[in-house]
Amino acid sequence: MIKVLDARFVTTGTAPEHYPPEPIPEVAFVGRSNVGKSSMINALAGRRKLVRVSNTPGRTRALNFFDVDVEWREKKRTVRLCDLPGYGFARVSKVEHAAWEKMITTYLSKRTPLKVVVAIVDAEVGPSEDDLRTLDYLAARAPKVMVVATKIDRVPKAKRKPRLKAIAEALEVPLEVVLPFSSTEKWGLEETWDALLGVLAPA
Numbered sequence: 001m002i003k004v005l006d007a008r009f010v011t012t013g014t015a016p017e018h019y020p021p022e023p024i025p026e027v028a029f030v031g032r033s034n035v036g037k038s039s040m041i042n043a044l045a046g047r048r049k050l051v052r053v054s055n056t057p058g059r060t061r062a063l064n065f066f067d068v069d070v071e072w073r074e075k076k077r078t079v080r081l082c083d084l085p086g087y088g089f090a091r092v093s094k095v096e097h098a099a100w101e102k103m104i105t106t107y108l109s110k111r112t113p114l115k116v117v118v119a120i121v122d123a124e125v126g127p128s129e130d131d132l133r134t135l136d137y138l139a140a141r142a143p144k145v146m147v148v149a150t151k152i153d154r155v156p157k158a159k160r161k162p163r164l165k166a167i168a169e170a171l172e173v174p175l176e177v178v179l180p181f182s183s184t185e186k187w188g189l190e191e192t193w194d195a196l197l198g199v200l201a202p203a
């Protein structure tokens, strides 16, 4: 059982000098704009508005850091979440895209406390071309990658297992690393936290 005790915004920034310095085990969330990333972070943190949910793709262009205190396996622990700006938004200039890419690559290569990256995909529509590219990219650079398929509530129950299998195959990852999730139904929270904390706060 996991219990969220507290969740708070820490800081926002674009470059290493802005990253919070404490060596708290960190998980980063990445996904295309509108995939449901903000909703997922809010659901995991047990807050409705820790991260602003928006229908304006590409609004946030910086890294946002949050700390969450949890009780897990009878111990209190603090983990840090980093919300990476969504990709694949339309109408951004080449210059903006290059700046975004540099921000992400710098973060992935320099961020020592980063233990795992959650790649979020839409369970209803399946992985996009951008998701496939991101997964390839992460496979080579991230310390560890987990895939969370959100909006699973939009997939009929009987189709959920085959859908997860199809996502795993498309992304060329083992089925065990693809976790079903629904922010609206608060579904998959426990399993996702268990998987995350197994990496972030082992023992």
Ligand code: GDP
Residues within 6 Å of the ligand: 031, 032, 033, 034, 035, 036, 037, 038, 039, 040, 052, 053, 054, 055, 057, 086, 150, 151, 152, 153, 154, 181, 182, 183, 184, 185
């Ligand atoms: P972000 O741009 O990736 O941060 O996505 P948001 O969290 O802002 O969500 C985008 C849209 O998807 C919003 O209209 C949400 O209400 C909706 N949404 C997010 N998560 C879920 C989910 O688990 N199920 C359903 N049905 N809708 C969701």
